[in-house]
Amino acid sequence: MNNIHCKHILCPVDFSDCSDYAMRYAALLATKFEAKLTLLHVVAPVMVPLPGDALVAPVRQIDLADIADACRERLTKAAGSFIENGLNVESQVTNGVPFVEIIRYAEEGNADMIVMGTHGRSGLVHMMIGSVAERVVRKAPCAVLTVKQR
Numbered sequence: 001m002n003n004i005h006c007k008h009i010l011c012p013v014d015f016s017d018c019s020d021y022a023m024r025y026a027a028l029l030a031t032k033f034e035a036k037l038t039l040l041h042v043v044a045p046v047m048v049p050l051p052g053d054a055l056v057a058p059v060r061q062i063d064l065a066d067i068a069d070a071c072r073e074r075l076t077k078a079a080g081s082f083i084e085n086g087l088n089v090e091s092q093v094t095n096g097v098p099f100v101e102i103i104r105y106a107e108e109g110n111a112d113m114i115v116m117g118t119h120g121r122s123g124l125v126h127m128m129i130g131s132v133a134e135r136v137v138r139k140a141p142c143a144v145l146t147v148k149q150r
Contacts, residue, residue, distance in 0.1 A: 005112065006029070006033040006112040007035050007036065008110055008111045009026050009033070009035050009038070009113050010040060010111040011023055011037060011115045011116065012040050012041070012042065012098070012116045012132070012136075013039050014041065014098075014117070015074060016117065018117035018118065018148070018149040020078075020117075022116050022146075023039065025115050025145065026039075027085075027087060029113070030082075030087055030088075030089075031087060036089075036090070037082065038105070038109060038111070039075050039079055039092070040092045040093075040101070041072075041075050042095070042097075042098040043064060043067050043068050043093065043095045045095070045096075068095065072091070075091040075092075075093060076091055078091070079091040099139070102114065102116075102132070102140075103136065103141070106140055106141055106142055107141050112143065113142055113143045113144070114136060114140055114143070114144045115144075115145045116133055116136065116144070116146060116147065118131060118134075118146040119133075133146050
């Protein structure tokens, strides 16, 4: 049987408890495989109602930049704890549609595996918007491990 080689693990992070749990799995696997670990947070476009109008508009770019900066700080802090333990970790923050950006980063970064949390949405919310994890599993160019928090 051939050995499984895993040199690069991508771990999308949304700062939820489930995502934190997945990060620990990703770090454990990165240690086992001696792989690079990339933590990725995607700032999704936010739509807000306009006063007196039923239409919605994206949040101003400056607001997105502030959000991205705050996320970058949190992600760097999370990466720091893994770096202290000897892991090769980088953190990235980008704007866009989460599943699209995760797939793009996996392709461009030649990820061998994506490790991500899943909230296990069901019912109406799942039917209307689906889940990021489900879309990533369907479209990923590599193996995907979804982690459900216990």
